[in-house]
Amino acid sequence: MAKTPSVFIDGEAGTTGLQIRERLAANPHVALRSIAPDRRKDAGARREMMEEVDLVILCLPDDAAKESAALAASLGDKAPKVLDASTAHRVDSAWAYGLPELTPAQPALIADAQQVSNPGCYPTGAILMLRPLVEAGILATDYPVTVNAVSGYTGGGKAMVNAYEARTAPDFEMYGLGLHHKHVPELQQYSLLTRRPIFVPAVADYAQGMLDAVPLHLDMLKGNVTPADIEALLAARYAGSDYVRVVPAEAGGKIEPQALNGTNGLEIRVYGDAALGQAVLVARFDNLGKGASGAAVQNLGLMLGIPVNADLPVAHPHAAE
Incomplete structure (x- = not known):
C-alpha cells in the first residue's frame, strides 16, 4: 500500500492556515502533522518536522516565510516540497507560480516543482481576465490597465x-493609493504587461468575498472586438476548468462579492456596450478560497498527486458570517 503523504502547515493558527486545515481535515489521501x-x-x-513530511505549507509573514523556505532547502535529500502562501516568492523565477x-x-509545472508560490488574492482574478487577451493579441502589453478591487476584511491580516471586529474600522476604505501595493509586480508579470498597471484596492465591512474589475476602452484594443467577442474568448479559454467559469453578465x-464564499470557484463576467x-x-x-486557502489546497493536490476538494466541507454563500 502506498504511503499517505504528510503535510505540515507552518503558521496553521492564522486565517489562511486554519482554512487550509479545514479543507484537508477530512481528506483520507493526506496526513496532517502539527507541532505543539x-x-x-x-x-x-x-526542522525535525520538515524532515519527516512530504510537503510544507508556509502561512507566514514574508520574512518568516523566507527563513522557513531556507530551512527546508537546507535539508538536502530530506527537504520536503514547499508551498508558500506569502508574497515572498511570487515573482521569483526559482519558484513555480501556483495558478493552475x-x-x-x-x-504540470506545479506538479513537478519543488517550490511553489501561491498567488495573491487580488492578482488572481485580474490575471485570469487579462492574460488571455494579451496572449490573443487583443490587448497590447503596454495598454494602460487599471484594476479596481474590493475585498472583505479577512484579506487584510490580523490587525x-x-x-473590523472591534468596530473601530471604517465601513469602506480605499488603500494602496501610494501605488506601491505589494501585489502589483505579480499582477504585471503574469499578465504579461510591459506597462505598470494602476491597482486600486478597497476593503469593506464584511468578512470575505472579492471583486476585481478591469475597465477597457474597446477602440484601444486590436481587432475591432466587442464585449461579446471578449466573453467568447474567455469562455473558450476556461472551458472545462474545474474552478474558473465565464458566466453571462x-x-x-x-x-x-460574497456569493462564492466557502468555495474555490471564480466567476468572470464581461459587462459592456x-x-x-x-x-x-x-x-x-x-x-x-481561490484567493488563498482554496488555491493552496488545489496546488497541494497537484504537488502530491492526490485528489482534493478545494472548497470548504460545507460551502455556501457568506460562509464566514
Whole structure:
C-alpha cells in the first residue's frame, strides 16, 4: 500500500492556515502533522518536522516565510516540497507560480516543482481576465490597465480583522493609493504587461468575498472586438476548468462579492456596450478560497498527486458570517 503523504502547515493558527486545515481535515489521501503550540517558534522542532513530511505549507509573514523556505532547502535529500502562501516568492523565477489556470502547461509545472508560490488574492482574478487577451493579441502589453478591487476584511491580516471586529474600522476604505501595493509586480508579470498597471484596492465591512474589475476602452484594443467577442474568448479559454467559469453578465449591471464564499470557484463576467465602445471585466471569488486557502489546497493536490476538494466541507454563500 502506498504511503499517505504528510503535510505540515507552518503558521496553521492564522486565517489562511486554519482554512487550509479545514479543507484537508477530512481528506483520507493526506496526513496532517502539527507541532505543539508551545514549540511552533522552535527552529529545531520545525526542522525535525520538515524532515519527516512530504510537503510544507508556509502561512507566514514574508520574512518568516523566507527563513522557513531556507530551512527546508537546507535539508538536502530530506527537504520536503514547499508551498508558500506569502508574497515572498511570487515573482521569483526559482519558484513555480501556483495558478493552475494560468496556461495549459501550468498544472504540470506545479506538479513537478519543488517550490511553489501561491498567488495573491487580488492578482488572481485580474490575471485570469487579462492574460488571455494579451496572449490573443487583443490587448497590447503596454495598454494602460487599471484594476479596481474590493475585498472583505479577512484579506487584510490580523490587525485589519481585529479593527473590523472591534468596530473601530471604517465601513469602506480605499488603500494602496501610494501605488506601491505589494501585489502589483505579480499582477504585471503574469499578465504579461510591459506597462505598470494602476491597482486600486478597497476593503469593506464584511468578512470575505472579492471583486476585481478591469475597465477597457474597446477602440484601444486590436481587432475591432466587442464585449461579446471578449466573453467568447474567455469562455473558450476556461472551458472545462474545474474552478474558473465565464458566466453571462446580469442585465441590471450589479454584482455583489460574497456569493462564492466557502468555495474555490471564480466567476468572470464581461459587462459592456459595443455602441459606447466600453467594457468592464469583473471576477468574483472568495479572497480566502481561490484567493488563498482554496488555491493552496488545489496546488497541494497537484504537488502530491492526490485528489482534493478545494472548497470548504460545507460551502455556501457568506460562509464566514
